[in-house]
Amino acid sequence: MLLTIDVGNTNITMGVFEEELLFGMFRMTTKRPRTSDEYGMTICGILEHRSIAPKEIKAVIIASVVPDIMHSLTSGIIKYLHTTPLIASADSDTGILVNTDNPSRTGPDRIVNAVAGYAISKGPAIVIDFGTATTYDLIGPDGTLEACIIAPGIETAGRSLWGGAAMLPAIQIQMPDTALARDTVTGMQGGLVFGAIGQTEYIVKRMKEESGYTDAYVIATGGLGKIVANETECINLYDPQLTLNGLRLIYERMKGTDK
Incomplete structure (x- = not known):
């Protein structure tokens, strides 16, 4: 079995694959x-809770935007798993060419998403990841990561809102019933969610126009992405497993190259 690990700024998301099955x-x-022992014991405990024996994990691949925890x-x-993990980065053989001004500064998570997005689209694509930051990545028809937009994530914007205004409460981020809010909580929910929808539609439209890839396939991922994807026609597909699938594809490519 393959353990894929996506280390984000807020959460570490993991998936266990048996070939293509998650x-x-x-x-x-x-x-x-956490110490190395805490990481090892926690991962083993979660696997065992899911009825997966740690010894069944034969390989691990990681993409991380948090260097401090990697050691x-x-x-x-x-x-604890008795395997040395592969690390996906801008220097890895991912099958995606990063054609930006400074490829080495491109986040591994964005490269992994581009791999998975291009595997789905088989052509030009825009991959949107609604995480701590909301990232919009443009992939060209030949599988080249060409451009990006990076914006505050929905929850990040929310924390800034209620953290910076004494009279605004922390709220659950969800789609309100109306844009005509009559109370503070609904008003905040509307501002965050409708603002994210409007931002998404405008950025996707602008990226398509400026790139000339007017038929680019738009794929969204990330925890809060489903809220936005359900409310706009500019997103063609919402895939919560996109990053984990991208890691699986990169692992298969890297191991194939080693043969």
Whole structure:
């Protein structure tokens, strides 16, 4: 079995694959400091809770945007799963050419999403990841990562809102019933969600116009992406497993190259 690990700024998302079949996804927080033993024991405990014996994990691949935890995480995997993880990065053979001004600064998560997005679209695509930041990545018809937009994530914007205004409460982010809010909570929900929808529609439209890829296939992922995807026709597909599938595809390519 293959364990795929996406280390984001807020959560570490993991998936276990048997070839192309995803057995399950699970998450743990990123910001809590952990030792290698804590990582190893926590991962093993979660696997066992899902009726997956840790010894069944034969390979691990990681994409991370949080360098500070990588030593403890990889050490824990080596110690408890007895395998050295592959690390997906801009320098890896992913099958995606990063054609930006500074490819080495391109987030591994964005490259992984581009791999999965291009595998779905088989042509020009825009991949939107609604995470701590909302990223819009443009993939050309030949599988080249050409451009990006990076905006505050919906929840990040929300925390800024209620963290910076004393009279605004922390709220659950969800689609309100109306844009004509008559109370503070609904008004905040409307501002965050409708604002995200409007932002998405405008950025997708602008990226298509400026690139000339007017038929680009638009794929969304990320926890809050479903809210936006359900409310706009500019998104063709919502895939919550996109990043994990991208890691699986990169692992298969990297191992195939090693043969």
